[in-house]
Each structure stands twice: as structure tokens, then as C-alpha cells.
Amino acid sequence: xxxxxxxxxxxxxxxxxxxxxxxxxxxxxxxxxxxxxxxxxxxxxxxxxxxxxxxxxxxxxxxxxxxxxxxxxxxxxxxxxxxxxxxxxxxxxxxxxxxxxxxxxxxxxxxxxxxxxxxxxxxxxxxxxxxxxxxxxxxxxxxxxxxxxxxxxxxxxxxxxxxxxxxxxxxxxxxxxxxxx
Numbered sequence: 001x002x003x004x005x006x007x008x009x010x011x012x013x014x015x016x017x018x019x020x021x022x023x024x025x026x027x028x029x030x031x032x033x034x035x036x037x038x039x040x041x042x043x044x045x046x047x048x049x050x051x052x053x054x055x056x057x058x059x060x061x062x063x064x065x066x067x068x069x070x071x072x073x074x075x076x077x078x079x080x081x082x083x084x085x086x087x088x089x090x091x092x093x094x095x096x097x098x099x100x101x102x103x104x105x106x107x108x109x110x111x112x113x114x115x116x117x118x119x120x121x122x123x124x125x126x127x128x129x130x131x132x133x134x135x136x137x138x139x140x141x142x143x144x145x146x147x148x149x150x151x152x153x154x155x156x157x158x159x160x161x162x163x164x165x166x167x168x169x170x171x172x173x174x175x176x177x178x179x180x181x
Contacts (some may be wrong), residue, residue, distance in 0.1 A: 024156055028140045032053075032054055033058075034059045036067060047064055055083075057088070057089055061088075064093070079101055084102050085103075085108050085176050087140070099177070099178055102177070105174070106174060119157070120153070125166070126149045157173045
């Protein structure tokens with residue numbers, strides 16, 4: 001959260017509720033921050049603060065577009081958490097020869113994942129014409145107009161932990177990647 005100046009409220013916005021209905025009522029601005037971090041060298045190579053309503057994928061694409069030249073010719077693996085799986089992001093990364101490993105949500109590619117016979121397989125996702133029309137990024141749209149399919153390796157992993165009540169919990173994690181086995 002940021003101090004509520006007219007400039008910060010205009011640039012980033014604020015969360016409204018029953019008590020805060022206008023900028024005059026807001027006592028803080030709210031933003032969304034994202035860092036593109038080089039884990040090998042321990043450096044933040046791109047940092048952005050955006051309007052709080054902007055979602056993760058557009059911020060990620062902005063960051064990548066600003067850093068593609070920096071990574072050109074390098075071996076790169078893009079790692080991200082579960083808010084980032086997107087065929088558009090996958091296509092953009094692959095168009096720049098960037099590998100990825102992104103944690104997924106169980107509702108992504110449900111049909112294809114339900115047909116998996118093991119915990120580590122390549123799936124093929126076919127984008128319908130309607131899906132392609134909804135794509136936001138030209139690079140991804142052009143790629144899928146040429147070939148509406150994308151192959152994605154899905155790795156399932158069981159994760160066991162003890163929750164705050166001391167109860168043993170097991171969840172299945174999904175990872176989407178284009179890395180070989």
C-alpha cells in the first residue's frame with residue numbers, strides 16, 4: 001500500500017468498499033508489484049508496480065518483453081507460481097526459445113489432464129477458433145492461427161504437509177513445462 005496522494009490514487013487505484021466509495025475517502029493507494037528475479041545470480045532484472053487491478057499475466061508479458069534482449073542466446077528457465085499458466089504465455093516464451101516450469105491449478109486443461117495415464121506426460125492442447133479470437137497478444141495469436149495446438153509436459157507431484165491444526169494433509173501439485181524429462 002502507498003500513501004494516498006492524488007497522483008498515487010490516479011496511477012494505482014484503491015480498494016473500494018462500503019466505507020471507501022471515492023478517491024477522497026481512500027487513505028491509501030493499492031498497487032500490484034512483480035519482480036522478474038534471476039535466481040542464479042541473485043538479481044532482480046525487472047521490477048514493476050502497476051494498478052492493483054492488473055492481473056499477473058499482462059505484467060509477466062510486459063516484464064518479458066522488456067528483458068528478452070537481455071536473455072537472448074542464454075539458457076533460461078522461467079519459473080512461476082499457479083497464477084501464471086496461460087497458453088499465451090507458453091507460446092510467447094517458446095517463441096523466444098525460453099523454457100518454462102509453471103505451477104498449475106487443477107482446473108487448467110482438465111480434459112487433457114484427466115486422460116493422462118501417468119504422473120508425467122506430454123499433453124496436446126488444441127485451441128478452438130473462439131479461444132484464439134480471445135487471445136490478447138499478437139505473437140501468440142499469430143502462432144495459434146498457424147497451428148492451433150501446443151504440447152505441454154504435465155508433471156503431477158504429491159505434496160504432504162502438516163497444517164496449522166497439526167493434521168497431515170496431502171495435495172496434488174501440477175507443473176506445466178516444456179523441459180524434457
